[in-house]
Amino acid sequence: MISDEAYEEALGNAGELLGRTLELPLSPGEPASGADFRKVATAHAFADSWPRTALSTHDRALVSVAVTATLGAFEPLRGQLRIAMNNGVTKDEVVDLFIHLAAYAGVARAFETYQIALEVFAEQPDTAGGS
Known part of the structure; x- marks a missing residue:
């Protein structure tokens, strides 16, 4: 099982990458053991x-976008x-x-x-040059 310390480190890393706290609440009807899945996957x-x-981090973010989009x-x-937008990936690079x-x-x-990218673009402040 993942230690609480490793999980806290993972949450800290995720928060830094996202630019905000990663929140993983249990969904309605989800058993308490769902927290174990979230802990393992996050760590x-x-x-x-x-x-x-x-x-x-920039390149890893682009790879992660490509993999999740392909899947x-x-x-x-x-x-x-x-994560990509918070770590210097531009809208033009995503396109x-x-x-x-x-x-x-x-x-x-x-x-x-x-x-999905268009939805996330809409969350981002407009900047010159398609960034």
Whole structure:
């Protein structure tokens, strides 16, 4: 099982990447053991994977957007897009990523998941140059 210390470290890393606290409340009807799943998944992603250094945070964010978009994982994609935008990835880079995704994962999947990107773009302040 994941130690409380490792989980707190993961939550801290996630909050730094997102620019806000990561909240993972149990859903209505979810058993208490659902908290264990959230703890394991959060620690694996944000204490094991994200802190590695061979890829920059910027590049890791782009890879994470590409993977979640390709899988059609809408909720994780929203989070990965927020992380990307909070860590220097520009809107133009995201658009180019989706153009590339259309070539390799299919236009239908790219178009469908690009709609999530548009929602996250709308959350971002407007800046000059498409950033």
